[in-house]
Amino acid sequence: MPGLQRHPALQDLSRDHQLILWHAREMRWTLEEDRRAQPWAVVAREFLRFWQREGILHLQEEEEVVLPTYGRRVPLEGDETVRHVLADHAWLHQATGELQYLLQTGQEDGALLGAIGRRLHDHVRLEERLLFQAIQDTLTEEELDRLGAQSIAFRLRWRGLAAVGPLEASEEPG
Numbered sequence: 523m524p525g526l527q528r529h530p531a532l533q534d535l536s537r538d539h540q541l542i543l544w545h546a547r548e549m550r551w552t553l554e555e556d557r558r559a560q561p562w563a564v565v566a567r568e569f570l571r572f573w574q575r576e577g578i579l580h581l582q583e584e585e586e587v588v589l590p591t592y593g594r595r596v597p598l599e600g601d602e603t604v605r606h607v608l609a610d611h612a613w614l615h616q617a618t619g620e621l622q623y624l625l626q627t628g629q630e631d632g633a634l635l636g637a638i639g640r641r642l643h644d645h646v647r648l649e650e651r652l653l654f655q656a657i658q659d660t661l662t663e664e665e666l667d668r669l670g671a672q673s674i675a676f677r678l679r680w681r682g683l684a685a686v687g688p689l690e691a692s693e694e695p696g
Contacts, residue, residue, distance in 0.1 A: 524538065529658050531670030535588070536654070538580045539646040545569045548647075549639030553632050562630045566621055569638075574620050581611045583676050584649075591669045592657050603652045610645040617641070 528536045549569065551559040559565075584607070589598060598604045619636050624631050661669065 529666050529670075531666045531673060532588075532654050532657065533672060535580065535583065536650065538576065539650060541572070542577065542580075542642050542646050545572060546639040546642040549635050549642075553636035553639065562632060562635060563625065566625045566635060568624065570618065570622055576619075577614075577679055581614070581679070583673065585611065587672045587676050588657070588669065591665065591672065592653075592660065595665070596656075596658050603648065603656065606648060607645070607653055610641060610648070613641060614638070614645070638656065 545568070548560065548565050552557075552562055552565045552577070560568075589604060589607075592598070592604075617634065621631075621634055621638060624634065657669075
């Protein structure tokens with residue numbers, strides 16, 4: 523995120539966030555009927571393609587690698603930011619499933635697309651400004667380095683990606 527200095531352990535996740543924000547912007551443009559907007563079905567299909575390839579694994583990495591590491595220093599059950607992040611994750615799973623169903627059945631729902639875009643935008647901002655900053659402020663350098671190594675291992679195992687960011691926006695289907 524511009525203006526925020528991310529520890530290398532969190533930089534891949536922050537790069538993922540950049541692409542998530544790109545999709546959120548595309549959804550907003552479609553909802554607002556902006557001149558740059560693509561048709562609803564194109565935006566929904568491209569987002570779902572990204573979500574299935576990258577988004578779900580991004581959430582999984584946060585839940586299986588980042589939060590447990592942070593939880594060794596901070597009681598997660600009492601952390602309002604963590605509760606909000608996990609509630610967002612659950613909502614996003616549900617909403618993207620609904621979007622998939624609508625796309626498959628040929629039903630357009632601009633309100634749902636807009637809600638997903640807004641939630642994605644707000645979620646990324648919450649993680650970058652509060653959660654990731656708290657993690658950087660709380661964990662020791664050694665813990666952050668270990669988190670970074672676990673993140674790389676996760677990406678190698680589940681994504682087939684080393685410490686490389688996701689697809690660039692220019693590589694998205696057009």
